[in-house]
Amino acid sequence: MAIHPKEQRLVLKYADEPGYTPSIDSYLAHGGYDMLKKAVTMEPQAIIDEVKASTLRGRGGAGFPCGLKWSFVDRKSGKPIYLICNCDESEPGTFKDRQIVHKDPHQLIEGMMISCFANNVAKAFIYIREEMPYGAKILDEAILEAKEKGFVGDNVLGSGYSCEIVVHRGAAAYICGEETGLIESLEGKRANPRIKPPYFPAVLGLYNCPTIVNNVETLCNAVHILDMGAEGFKKIGRPNNAGTRIWCVSGGVQRPGYYEVGEMTLGELVYDICGGPLPGRSIKAIIPGGSSMKILKNGERYKGKNPDGSEYDWGLEDIPLDYDGIAAAGSMSGSGGMMVLDDTVSIPAALANLMAFYSHESCGQCTPCREGSLWLKKITSRMVHGEARPEDVDLMLDVAGQIAGRTICAFGFAVAWPVQSYIAKFEDEFREYAAHLSDPNADRQAIKELACNG
Amino acid sequence: MAEEKKENLITVNIDGQDLQVPAGTNMVEAVKMLGKEVPHYCYHPKLSIAGNCRMCLVEMGMPGKDRATGEPMLNEDGTPKIMWMPGPAIACGTNAAPGMHIKTNSPKAVESRESVTEFLLVNHPLDCPICDQAGECKLQEFSASHGRGYSRFIEEKNVKPKRTRLGPRVTLDDERCILCSRCVRFSQEIAKDDVLGFTDRGSYSTLTCFPGKELANNYSLNTVDICPVGALTSTDFRFKMRVWFLKESKSIDLESSVGCNTVVSSREGKVYRVTPRRNDEVNDTWMPDSGRELYKQIESEDRLSYSTVNGSQTSAVEAIKAAAEILKGEGVAIVGSGRNTVEEQFVLKQIADQVNAKGVYLVARYGDGDGILVSKDRNPNVRGALATGLISDLPAEQLSVLASQIDSGEVSTVLASKEDLVAAGLSEEQLKKVKLIVIDTHASATTKNADVAIAGLTQFEKSGSVINQQFRIQKFHKAVPGPVGSIDDLAALSAIQASLSGETFPSVVGTVWEKIAAEGNIFEGLSFKGIADTGVLLDGSAFSGLAFVEGKSLHFEPKLEAAAAE
Numbered sequence A: 001m002a003i004h005p006k007e008q009r010l011v012l013k014y015a016d017e018p019g020y021t022p023s024i025d026s027y028l029a030h031g032g033y034d035m036l037k038k039a040v041t042m043e044p045q046a047i048i049d050e051v052k053a054s055t056l057r058g059r060g061g062a063g064f065p066c067g068l069k070w071s072f073v074d075r076k077s078g079k080p081i082y083l084i085c086n087c088d089e090s091e092p093g094t095f096k097d098r099q100i101v102h103k104d105p106h107q108l109i110e111g112m113m114i115s116c117f118a119n120n121v122a123k124a125f126i127y128i129r130e131e132m133p134y135g136a137k138i139l140d141e142a143i144l145e146a147k148e149k150g151f152v153g154d155n156v157l158g159s160g161y162s163c164e165i166v167v168h169r170g171a172a173a174y175i176c177g178e179e180t181g182l183i184e185s186l187e188g189k190r191a192n193p194r195i196k197p198p199y200f201p202a203v204l205g206l207y208n209c210p211t212i213v214n215n216v217e218t219l220c221n222a223v224h225i226l227d228m229g230a231e232g233f234k235k236i237g238r239p240n241n242a243g244t245r246i247w248c249v250s251g252g253v254q255r256p257g258y259y260e261v262g263e264m265t266l267g268e269l270v271y272d273i274c275g276g277p278l279p280g281r282s283i284k285a286i287i288p289g290g291s292s293m294k295i296l297k298n299g300e301r302y303k304g305k306n307p308d309g310s311e312y313d314w315g316l317e318d319i320p321l322d323y324d325g326i327a328a329a330g331s332m333s334g335s336g337g338m339m340v341l342d343d344t345v346s347i348p349a350a351l352a353n354l355m356a357f358y359s360h361e362s363c364g365q366c367t368p369c370r371e372g373s374l375w376l377k378k379i380t381s382r383m384v385h386g387e388a389r390p391e392d393v394d395l396m397l398d399v400a401g402q403i404a405g406r407t408i409c410a411f412g413f414a415v416a417w418p419v420q421s422y423i424a425k426f427e428d429e430f431r432e433y434a435a436h437l438s439d440p441n442a443d444r445q446a447i448k449e450l451a452c453n454g
Numbered sequence B: 001m002a003e004e005k006k007e008n009l010i011t012v013n014i015d016g017q018d019l020q021v022p023a024g025t026n027m028v029e030a031v032k033m034l035g036k037e038v039p040h041y042c043y044h045p046k047l048s049i050a051g052n053c054r055m056c057l058v059e060m061g062m063p064g065k066d067r068a069t070g071e072p073m074l075n076e077d078g079t080p081k082i083m084w085m086p087g088p089a090i091a092c093g094t095n096a097a098p099g100m101h102i103k104t105n106s107p108k109a110v111e112s113r114e115s116v117t118e119f120l121l122v123n124h125p126l127d128c129p130i131c132d133q134a135g136e137c138k139l140q141e142f143s144a145s146h147g148r149g150y151s152r153f154i155e156e157k158n159v160k161p162k163r164t165r166l167g168p169r170v171t172l173d174d175e176r177c178i179l180c181s182r183c184v185r186f187s188q189e190i191a192k193d194d195v196l197g198f199t200d201r202g203s204y205s206t207l208t209c210f211p212g213k214e215l216a217n218n219y220s221l222n223t224v225d226i227c228p229v230g231a232l233t234s235t236d237f238r239f240k241m242r243v244w245f246l247k248e249s250k251s252i253d254l255e256s257s258v259g260c261n262t263v264v265s266s267r268e269g270k271v272y273r274v275t276p277r278r279n280d281e282v283n284d285t286w287m288p289d290s291g292r293e294l295y296k297q298i299e300s301e302d303r304l305s306y307s308t309v310n311g312s313q314t315s316a317v318e319a320i321k322a323a324a325e326i327l328k329g330e331g332v333a334i335v336g337s338g339r340n341t342v343e344e345q346f347v348l349k350q351i352a353d354q355v356n357a358k359g360v361y362l363v364a365r366y367g368d369g370d371g372i373l374v375s376k377d378r379n380p381n382v383r384g385a386l387a388t389g390l391i392s393d394l395p396a397e398q399l400s401v402l403a404s405q406i407d408s409g410e411v412s413t414v415l416a417s418k419e420d421l422v423a424a425g426l427s428e429e430q431l432k433k434v435k436l437i438v439i440d441t442h443a444s445a446t447t448k449n450a451d452v453a454i455a456g457l458t459q460f461e462k463s464g465s466v467i468n469q470q471f472r473i474q475k476f477h478k479a480v481p482g483p484v485g486s487i488d489d490l491a492a493l494s495a496i497q498a499s500l501s502g503e504t505f506p507s508v509v510g511t512v513w514e515k516i517a518a519e520g521n522i523f524e525g526l527s528f529k530g531i532a533d534t535g536v537l538l539d540g541s542a543f544s545g546l547a548f549v550e551g552k553s554l555h556f557e558p559k560l561e562a563a564a565a566e
């Protein structure tokens, strides 16, 4: 994919270079594994400190500071410490990790080895989405190559440090991406997320041992932090939002795709890089960070106070494209899966589609998510099948409210937030939809086609 | 242990009330200590915490600490400032920590419970009128006490299998299952037979057995007991009786020396089921399936319903008179039983002394111990026979000594209680050589050859006590009356003793105990009434030299017992 001039590529720097292949030769020719060579000469704690100082935040969804996560690991238990690379990439709208794995697997392996060395990990896993068989094969081959060269396995680069990396293919469910569900799945069980407390991965993770779970993109950044130094890394992006991010833009834009950028606004990404809406259309709303995140409406003003007391007043396009910017606008940057909804999209139909997904993917363990998600699916599909009732809007809000914050894992929020935010921003559309489509003369076939989930 | 706990007491605050609890107590249990209840489904005190039903949501807060100084934050009145969590927390998965505050009845907590109740009902078939669990169903109870009382669900409900055979004794109605995973955890953690799991996802999740497996272990019916709804049903009990008609009597599982505590449920003189009764020192909340079947002996084909003298039917009184006459002769041997109660064994001992018995025997009965709640010793009360002095050594499986005594003519009369002597190694010829009196419940080669056969009672028809492998004396109570022609074994034995001694002798459990306790043995100071519902641990050290056969099982460690006895 052509690199847009406004991009600032770090993690995907070489991935799309002509002639660049996933083989170790390509990687080595571009300075690959130099940072691992540097790392094994360092004190592990110095690496952790550097990552902490870089303020790198997790790229998997929650944006948790990576160095802080590493510092929570129970190092006194005497049990082995595991590291798991979360490559389940199942959040709808997200397709960045697969670029890394398919095009530059050695960067991930190097990032993992640096992280493993820093955290005294002797066994690491890459939990890769079942539906990425090709990626799993590439990773397996890459690990073999890296082992041959002494970057992985026994006595890494003669340092006396040893660490194995195992590629594990996932169990083909969205919930396998939730870190404790992932751990259960990796242990060979059904991916039912664990209760926290007590099962915080840093203390009671894989096989009840301390475990670090990080996203693919997060781990790759370890290489660049060692390369640029924490200070250099922090120069990219606003404070507390250090480094680049890979955004996956899909939906109603002229040039959908993945773009790695530094500091910019949402408008620069959507209009300048992605070319804005298709001809004759306009942007209605944007889901900024994967389907679980709250929707942002175009035309709305996003106002508030910065931590320093100054005030902001943004249009959709002015929102700073990073963790804190999107959070200030009332949503989250999540996994970076940005979905652009143009004016042809029916919001209730979009919600019905999402609810079909979430009710299908709920692990079914805890009552509010299990029953609430399917109830919401049933309501929304009934709505888009022309049997909406005026009271449905309030009912949906109630049901969502009964899920949010009462479940075992954050999936509950992923179900509730879309409902709450779509209705908050587009209540009129829901109400009109209910009024209009309860009309016995409504074109039911057209409605059915809108509801992609049949 | 008790002292250690005391040191770890911490103070928590529940609905404004301070309470001292051992550190680590979960909030469901802590609230219970205040005599209140946090409604719950998936939590079970004897299983791991799953935290999936979300019924136990409460508000939770901890004393605040100033971030900068680490100093406790205080309210204006100087009390610690409580920082409440923004969302509710599950009480079952929240362990007491110093200063923890919870609210079980705040609007938020109430609303959380109402929400969960609504969710649990949206796909529930609401078939209470034909559900066995009705009347003892947590979902039914909590829907009444914690539900909103109306439904907002107009969609189609999910459809799931209604009668899946999970194993020989358990039938599943998947539509009623609330997916609490108690049964799954029980199978893994207690029965150690990992056969249950869920297929599908979300609201379509369905409980099943793993392919090629079934829920057939000897503990399978415990899943029925702990299933909070009517999903898991006992194939035996299914559709037989509405539970609110059942009378409950506290009892003991007499299939082995473990002595699981049980409840016998009966109506109008008929037993319908036997279920476990909690005893944290013996069986927790579990019991084997095999012990639940024992009630079927009450109405079995070969049940003795009247007494006989020389083969002809007679009243119990006549039979007792005849028995006493015979026992006045010489050369009497007594075969008691490890199935007799302590009281019966005590009276048998009196009779043995009275007739100057040539021998007193018990018949050992061994099987495999399962390491859980069935022990190797399949007699429930060998220790009772030792403690009452009826025997002084562990019994043998065969009555070979008695056989030679009969052959030599040393023994010419045998009084047997609850044992088939032929099964214990005597030949019918040997039985024919002696005057034979037997008190038993079921026909056997022995009762057929008896000169006097007295029809006694099963454990379900009488009260009494037994001493289990831990030397814990436990009592059971009469649940149903015996057959019209039968007599309480204890009453029969007491009448015989009275007739032999020419003195009155107490004939009911309570008064027999006055005599037992007066003997100055390990029962000193005890009375039948004084035996707690969960039993009383006796000092068995006098018998520590004996090579008891039981191995390790739940709450029983054979070696430890020997060590403690020293």
Ligand SMILES: Cc1cc2nc3c(=O)[nH]c(=O)nc-3n(C[C@H](O)[C@H](O)[C@H](O)COP(=O)(O)O)c2cc1C
Pocket: A057, A058, A059, A060, A061, A062, A063, A064, A066, A069, A086, A087, A088, A089, A090, A091, A174, A175, A176, A177, A178, A179, A180, A213, A214, A215, A216, A218, A219, A409, A410, A411, A414
């Ligand atoms: C329902 C759900 C699905 C998730 N799926 C993914 C996923 O596919 N990939 C991922 O990296 N993180 C996913 N996460 C986030 C992980 O739980 C975890 O926070 C993340 O892997 C941590 O990595 P990071 O700190 O590097 O971001 C998911 C979380 C939830 C609640």
Ligand code: SF4
Pocket: A175, A192, A193, A361, A362, A363, A364, A365, A366, A367, A369, A370, A407, A408, A409, A410, A411, A412
């Ligand atoms: S919130 Fe949903 S996905 Fe998460 S544990 Fe509960 S049922 Fe499973």
Ligand code: SF4
Pocket: B176, B177, B178, B179, B180, B181, B182, B183, B184, B207, B223, B226, B227, B228, B229, B231, B232
């Ligand atoms: S069958 Fe009963 S015990 Fe088992 S998961 Fe369902 S409701 Fe719970």
Ligand code: FES
Pocket: B039, B040, B041, B042, B043, B050, B051, B052, B053, B054, B055, B056, B057, B090, B091, B092, B093
């Ligand atoms: S009882 Fe606490 S979550 Fe079920």
